[in-house]
Amino acid sequence: MTSVLALLVLALALPWGAAAMACRLAGFLPPRExxxxxxxxxxLLAGGTLAALIGLFHVPFLASLEQVPLPRVLEVWPAAVPAACVAGSVMLVQLALLLRRWLQHRAVLKHAWRLAVTGTVHGDLLVAPGDDVDAFALPGYRGRRGRIIVTSGMLRALKPREREVLLAHERAHLSGRHHLFSAVVDLSTTVHPALRSVRESLGFHLERWADETAAAVVGDRKVAAAAIARAALAGARKRNGSGYPLLSVTTGSMPQRVEALLLPEPVLPRGGVRRAGAVGLAVTVAVSAVAALALAYGLHEYVEYAAVAVRGG
Structure with missing residues (x-):
């Protein structure tokens, strides 16, 4: 049983290191990648965590399927039932958190669409009246196409070319379906707390992805940087709790975003130390994530083998 628990602890501990490595790797790559x-x-890391918990939870049930009396199993593994109960309890908590998070997402989206009907529609753009300064991408909902919501206050705060940057930025969020990336990672954090750092990193890189797309559309990185900076200074930095489904132009680490736009367009690292570092980190992240799944599978195989041994004894 000690070996099984050691495998389980390792499977649950791997995401902490792998999440940090994934965030580090993201810094070597262009925003999209x-x-x-x-x-x-x-x-992958959330899947490995769930697989490990499921493997531990079904130890007593596996013994039952193998027609091994539970008392015999407990003679070999005294902690089998308590460990299975703990794993089951953790999964119930995860399920409750997952449902709660999903309902929050739907509530935010529903509320945003209710507010959207009060504005003036121009194609995929909806201009909301008022002095508030904000702009965000609103994903489609119940058959309605996604829209860009911009307040009158935001439009007044920007120059004409800067407005082009703003609209291109938000259209990039919609066309790239960035809300799905955000939702997937946000929901994954309910499985393992280590993934919260991945969620924060993803939010920054999603904004960088949209920034780069907007810069390419207007053809001037300095204008794009000025527009992002002006929008951030003028805005109230309104954010919802999860960063989903409203992807606002004023979110993210603004100094880093502006600085990145003042540099040449990012490309995949080629040659030298940066490429070696990126490849090394990518391999480490992949190995860590796959190892979590492999350890969970090994847990299952070990339990099955031991159950047969108990039955044979």
Whole structure:
């Protein structure tokens, strides 16, 4: 049983290191690739955690399927039932948190769409009246296409070319379906707390992805940087609790975003130390995530083997 618990602890501990490595790796990559890496890492690590918990939870049931009396199993593994109860309790908490988070997402989206009907529609753009300074991408809901919500106050705060940057930024969120990346990683945090750092990193890189797209559309990185900075200074930095589904132009680490736009367009690292570091981190993240799944599978195989041994004894 000591070996089984050691495998379980290792499987549950791996996401802490792997999440930090994934965030580090994202810093080596262009925003688009960084978002894909962070989302994939979150899914793999959350899956490994769940697999480990499920493997531990079904130890007594596996013994039953193998027609091994539970008292015989407890003679070999005294902690089998308590450990299974703990794993089951953890999964119930995870399920409750997952449902709560999902309902919060739907409530935010529903509320935003109710507010959207009060504005003036121009294609995919809805201008909301008022002096508030904000702009965000509103994903589709119940058959309605996604829209860009911009307040009158935000439009007044920007120059004409800066408005182009703003609209291109929010359209990038919609066309790239960034709300799905955000939702997947946000929901993954209910499985393992280590993934919260991935969620924070993803939020920054999603905004960087939209920034780069907007800069490419207007063809001037300095204008894009000025627009992002002006929007941030004028805005009240309104945020919802999860960063989903409202992707606002004023969120993220603004100094880093502006600084990145004043530098050349980011590309995948080639050659030298940066490429070696990026490849090394990518391999480490992948190995860590797959190891969590492999350890959970090994837990299952070990339990099954031991159950057969108990039955044979």
């Amino acid at each position: 960084a978002c894909w890496v962070l989302t994939a890492a979150a899914l």
